[in-house]
Amino acid sequence: xxxxxxxxxxxxxxxxxxxxxxxAHTDVPEYIRLIAQGRFTDAYLVNRKSNVFPxxxxxxxxxxxxxxxxRGRVEKKPVAICRLKRVAxxxxxxxxxxxAPIPQIKNGKKIAxxxxxxxxxxxxxxxMPLGYEVTIFEQFGEPGGLMRTNIPSFRLxxxxxxxxxxxxxxxxxxxxxxxKIESMRALLADGGFDAVFVGSGAPKGKExxxxxxxxxxxxxxIGIAWLESVAFDHVKSIGERxxxxxxGNTAMDCCRSSLRLGAKNVKVMxxxxxxxxKASEWELEDAEEENxxxxxxxSPKAFVVEGGKLKGMTFDVMEYDVDARGRITAERxxxxxxxxxxxxxxxxxxxxxxxxxxRDLGIEFDKxxxxxxxxxxxxxxxxxxxxxxxxxxxxxxxxxxxxxxxxAAISVHQYCQGLxxxxxxxxxxxxxxxxxxxxxxxxSNDYSPVERRLMPHVSLKERFKKINIEVELGFTAEQAAxxxxxxxxxxxxxxxxxxxxxxxxxxxxxCPVDCLTMTPNGEEAELRTRLKAPAQNVTQALYVSxxxxxxxxxxxxxxxxxxxxxxxxxxxxTAAWDMQKSHVKWPHAADQPSATAAAGLKSA
Amino acid sequence: MTFIPKxxxxxxxxxxxxxGLTRRDYEGALxxxxxxxxHDSITAAIIEACxxxxxxxxxxxxxxxxxxxxxTTAYFVSGGHGFNSVHGRMPSIAMGANAANRxxxxxxxxxxxxxxxxxxxxFCHAIRRNLNMLYLIENNGVYGLTxxxxxxxxxxxxxxxxxxxxxxxxxxxxxxxxxxxxxxVARSFSGDKAQLVPLIQAGLKYPGFAVIDVxxxxxxxxxxxxxxxxxxxxxxxxxxxxxxxxxxxxREITADYGAGQAMPVVLHDGSRILLRKLAEDYDPTDAGxxxxxxxxxxxxxxxxxxxxxxxxxxxSEFHALNRTPEQPLNQLPYAKLSPGSKALEKVLARYR
Ligand SMILES: Cc1cc2nc3c(=O)[nH]c(=O)nc-3n(C[C@H](O)[C@H](O)[C@H](O)COP(=O)(O)OP(=O)(O)OC[C@H]3O[C@@H](n4cnc5c(N)ncnc54)[C@H](O)[C@@H]3O)c2cc1C
Ligand SMILES: Cc1ncc(C[n+]2csc(CCOP(=O)(O)OP(=O)(O)O)c2C)c(N)n1
Ligand code: SF4
Ligand code: SF4
Ligand code: SF4
Ligand SMILES: [Mg+2]
Numbered sequence: 001x002x003x004x005x006x007x008x009x010x011x012x013x014x015x016x017x018x019x020x021x022x023x024a025h026t027d028v029p030e031y032i033r034l035i036a037q038g039r040f041t042d043a044y045l046v047n048r049k050s051n052v053f054p055x056x057x058x059x060x061x062x063x064x065x066x067x068x069x070x071r072g073r074v075e076k077k078p079v080a081i082c083r084l085k086r087v088a089x090x091x092x093x094x095x096x097x098x099x100a101p102i103p104q105i106k107n108g109k110k111i112a113x114x115x116x117x118x119x120x121x122x123x124x125x126x127x128m129p130l131g132y133e134v135t136i137f138e139q140f141g142e143p144g145g146l147m148r149t150n151i152p153s154f155r156l157x158x159x160x161x162x163x164x165x166x167x168x169x170x171x172x173x174x175x176x177x178x179x180k181i182e183s184m185r186a187l188l189a190d191g192g193f194d195a196v197f198v199g200s201g202a203p204k205g206k207e208x209x210x211x212x213x214x215x216x217x218x219x220x221x222i223g224i225a226w227l228e229s230v231a232f233d234h235v236k237s238i239g240e241r242x243x244x245x246x247x248g249n250t251a252m253d254c255c256r257s258s259l260r261l262g263a264k265n266v267k268v269m270x271x272x273x274x275x276x277x278k279a280s281e282w283e284l285e286d287a288e289e290e291n292x293x294x295x296x297x298x299s300p301k302a303f304v305v306e307g308g309k310l311k312g313m314t315f316d317v318m319e320y321d322v323d324a325r326g327r328i329t330a331e332r333x334x335x336x337x338x339x340x341x342x343x344x345x346x347x348x349x350x351x352x353x354x355x356x357x358x359r360d361l362g363i364e365f366d367k368x369x370x371x372x373x374x375x376x377x378x379x380x381x382x383x384x385x386x387x388x389x390x391x392x393x394x395x396x397x398x399x400x401x402x403x404x405x406x407x408a409a410i411s412v413h414q415y416c417q418g419l420x421x422x423x424x425x426x427x428x429x430x431x432x433x434x435x436x437x438x439x440x441x442x443x444s445n446d447y448s449p450v451e452r453r454l455m456p457h458v459s460l461k462e463r464f465k466k467i468n469i470e471v472e473l474g475f476t477a478e479q480a481a482x483x484x485x486x487x488x489x490x491x492x493x494x495x496x497x498x499x500x501x502x503x504x505x506x507x508x509x510x511c512p513v514d515c516l517t518m519t520p521n522g523e524e525a526e527l528r529t530r531l532k533a534p535a536q537n538v539t540q541a542l543y544v545s546x547x548x549x550x551x552x553x554x555x556x557x558x559x560x561x562x563x564x565x566x567x568x569x570x571x572x573x574t575a576a577w578d579m580q581k582s583h584v585k586w587p588h589a590a591d592q593p594s595a596t597a598a599a600g601l602k603s604a
Numbered sequence: 605m606t607f608i609p610k611x612x613x614x615x616x617x618x619x620x621x622x623x624g625l626t627r628r629d630y631e632g633a634l635x636x637x638x639x640x641x642x643h644d645s646i647t648a649a650i651i652e653a654c655x656x657x658x659x660x661x662x663x664x665x666x667x668x669x670x671x672x673x674x675x676t677t678a679y680f681v682s683g684g685h686g687f688n689s690v691h692g693r694m695p696s697i698a699m700g701a702n703a704a705n706r707x708x709x710x711x712x713x714x715x716x717x718x719x720x721x722x723x724x725x726x727f728c729h730a731i732r733r734n735l736n737m738l739y740l741i742e743n744n745g746v747y748g749l750t751x752x753x754x755x756x757x758x759x760x761x762x763x764x765x766x767x768x769x770x771x772x773x774x775x776x777x778x779x780x781x782x783x784x785x786x787x788x789v790a791r792s793f794s795g796d797k798a799q800l801v802p803l804i805q806a807g808l809k810y811p812g813f814a815v816i817d818v819x820x821x822x823x824x825x826x827x828x829x830x831x832x833x834x835x836x837x838x839x840x841x842x843x844x845x846x847x848x849x850x851x852x853x854x855r856e857i858t859a860d861y862g863a864g865q866a867m868p869v870v871l872h873d874g875s876r877i878l879l880r881k882l883a884e885d886y887d888p889t890d891a892g893x894x895x896x897x898x899x900x901x902x903x904x905x906x907x908x909x910x911x912x913x914x915x916x917x918x919x920s921e922f923h924a925l926n927r928t929p930e931q932p933l934n935q936l937p938y939a940k941l942s943p944g945s946k947a948l949e950k951v952l953a954r955y956r
Binding site: 074075439504505513514534536561565566574 | 610612613614615616617639645647648794797821823827835839
């Protein structure tokens with residue numbers, strides 16, 4: 001292998017598994033260290049810079065970071081990254097005075113955002129400090145999008161939403177509530193806007209066309225519309241026996257909301273076995289804790305109606321053959337089953353829909369009627385019109401919508417400055433040694449064997465009394481203090497300088513997890529088999545040095561389960577290894593050269 | 605040294621030996637040696653070797669004298685027994701322990717100072733008595749612990765850190781051991797675990813005195829330009845001539861050695877040492893020729909490594925010579941161990 005090119009910012013970024021997996025590249029280990037030091041507001045701001053809504057995300061983020069977390073490979077469970085985010089949000093002090101100031105004198109450019117969901121709010125958050133005048137149009141009477149209308153308040157309290165959305169709106173955003181955009185043509189022609197961002201989400205719930213659907217319509221609900229009615233208090237009750245069709249995250253919110261509106265017997269009906277479920281494991285656990293029954297291998301067949309009223313549903317009982325790689329190779333029906341029900345909620349997916357965008361404006365749609373959007377710039381085929389969030393590529397989640405918003409804001413800014421939207425500052429990485437002196441490192445390099453802390457919940461007796469009782473209580477101070485120590489500080493990188501190495505083996509012998517090997521070079525696949533512990537996880541890089549002075553062998557580090565303990569650097573007599581903190585610079589609109597030049601500031 | 609202990613966390617797929625233990629179960633206390641010291645690498649090799657032969661930690665006896673090298677017995681197999689004797693006197697302790705219990709693995713760790721200066725006499729007699737033990741000399745050419753004075757293994761012309769040049773001829777432990785009739789004589793290098801680990805395993809299993817002279821650079825006092833025991837010098841001059849691979853009883857020999865070249869030596873428990881000659885004209889089983897060969901190469905400034913001499917069958921081991929009881933003394937019934945005052949009277953009467 002060639003010596004690893006660590007000048008590519010990707011290399012060290014990727015070592016920080018959580019940050020690499022986070023769509024917005026939140027600097028996780030940094031905020032965890034700040035929490036450990038009791039610097040909650042600082043931790044909150046590190047979060048906010050990337051993910052904008054730490055209090056919200058600290059409760060309901062999809063957390064792609066956690067399955068990626070290195071700790072989950074070293075022992076059983078990853079660091080409770082998301083829960084710690086909430087710790088920062090819950091304990092922070094006033095932070096608004098520490099946000100970028102909003103210029104009094106505007107730059108003369110007006111931006112329209114359609115929909116007040118997290119995508120549009122992020123665009124506003126990034127552009128307001130640059131002097132833009134941002135107007136957000138929202139059809140409903142309150143901002144927040146699905147975060148407000150679909151995520152139930154027992155998971156995400158109103159107060160948290162209000163605070164974090166308020167911080168953006170109060171930058172001087174013009175928020176037009178109850179203002180549905182009915183025609184893009186009109187907006188483009190008469191709005192007086194220099195650029196338009198479409199953050200209208202994916203509001204259309206999927207239908208299930210089966211016999212009886214029409215006749216029983218009164219008791220069959222589309223999941224996301226039903227949750228919205230619940231959020232706006234239009235629906236206050238539901239029948240005793242409820243069937244939820246589908247087993248994604250929407251289904252989980254529907255079943256748990258049903259229980260709070262009077263349902264006694266709630267079943268979630270899944271077509272396939274558990275390993276194929278779309279819902280996150282923790283959402284399934286939370287639902288099961290509330291005695292929701294999840295029934296597998298049932299494919300909906302018909303709604304059973306008697307006397308114009310829903311009686312229940314019939315299902316095909318399914319059987320599947322699964323191969324060694326976990327894929328379904330065959331399926332067959334082995335029988336039929338009837339289940340009685342008073343109400344059925346359909347939670348089988350959603351789509352974006354744009355009946356209000358005329359098709360002759362130069363905004364092209366593909367054959368599935370989905371707008372053509374550039375995956376880097378988020379520009380549509382009409383210059384100056386951008387899409388982001390669920391509106392761009394269909395339903396994802398909040399953290400993706402936020403990152404879309406950041407990227408779209410860069411494009412809007414470039415566009416309004418008359419610069420090519422594809423001209424964007426590349427990500428960068430800074431490295432700084434963490435050596436303090438003899439045997440001292442300026443980070444907590446000790447490995448803590450503590451197991452993942454469990455989130456305390458409101459008791460089953462209490463939580464159903466009102467729909468908006470938040471179930472998760474948040475970590476106690478003791479739990480937070482222990483959990484932060486589980487983070488391995490993956491951003492404190494092991495940096496190797498081949499010319500200093502005297503091949504004494506000290507680092508190899510001390511490494512507790514056998515990451516290091518000095519060996520003759522080879523092709524990657526073969527080299528991986530020859531390391532002290534075979535490097536079987538090919539998604540993790542090998543860090544290969546230049547040839548060593550004495551023997552021409554190479555130093556190879558398998559990044560996979562390095563616990564960043566720093567013992568290699570501690571033991572090396574020549575300081576060939578050093579522990580250096582990497583800081584990933586993931587640029588936002590304010591970091592673009594055109595923005596920093598305009599503000600007369602240097603990029604932070 | 606470091607003040608930060610190695611955390612207990614381990615690679616999730618760390619292999620287990622026949623006893624269900626991982627390599628980490630054979631570790632010891634935190635090393636207090638200088639970072640980069642060759643002795644620490646040898647410690648790691650001992651750990652690997654003991655794990656590899658599935659030695660029960662409680663069956664390992666660690667013996668040493670005084671010196672940085674002698675401190676290392678604390679750094680491996682914390683579940684074993686240990687004795688840190690006075691300077692140069694480890695062989696006597698080893699003999700006493702060995703006499704009392706032949707069922708254990710005896711690992712003596714010594715230094716060039718401990719064995720070739722103050723302890724030279726003890727070392728020679730341990731060979732002569734053919735103690736069943738593995739004797740490791742962690743050879744760095746200096747007294748590391750007392751801050752780097754030349755030891756008896758320092759070569760003529762080698763330079764001390766402050767510049768003075770050694771004038772006295774060295775004592776070479778390999779030649780000395782061959783001369784005194786040791787049956788297992790090896791030389792290796794702390795920086796070559798592929799060679800050292802199987803040597804240690806073979807030495808532990810060898811029924812008789814097994815000595816390995818391990819070149820082990822002292823990073824602090826003898827790793828400079830002009831030293832003949834530095835990492836750089838050793839890397840340049842060491843020359844493996846016989847590779848010895850250790851094959852435990854349970855495992856079949858994998859046939860990746862050119863047949864004819866590999867010579868298996870079967871030990872009493874069925875395990876084997878496979879000797880692979882890397883130099884055509886070298887015969888490690890012929891003590892006389894091996895002695896000459898090694899001496900010639902030393903004169904040329906080459907450091908030959910590997911299992912330089914192996915006497916395959918060995919009847920003259922300490923226990924056989926002295927007809928000691930099969931059973932360890934602590935397992936003999938008390939009456940047998942202590943025949944009583946009457947029997948003592950009888951014995952004493954013979955000398956009156
Ligand atoms: C039941 C459910 C639970 C979910 N749970 C989670 C979760 O726990 N974690 C997570 O990360 N994600 C979750 N999601 C997904 C997440 O809510 C969305 O991915 C995210 O809200 C998308 O943000 P957005 O800004 O793109 O759009 P949205 O949040 O959908 O916001 C779009 C806004 O645009 C408005 N709008 C639409 N058309 C117009 C128009 N023509 N004129 C004016 N206004 C308009 C809408 O009223 C809405 O307010 C969940 C989704 C659902 C349905
Ligand atoms: C009887 C006695 N004499 C002298 C000493 C001082 N002393 C301590 S260690 C040592 C030499 C150790 O050298 P070596 O065995 O090569 O070990 P190293 O430290 O080099 O590994 C000496 C002379 C002593 N401890 N006891
Ligand atoms: S251990 Fe910490 S830094 Fe590493 S992936 Fe997990 S949360 Fe991120
Ligand atoms: S920091 Fe160094 S010693 Fe620690 S686990 Fe990583 S490679 Fe091994
Ligand atoms: S400890 Fe330092 S000098 Fe020794 S092998 Fe490792 S990197 Fe090289
Ligand atoms: Mg010495």
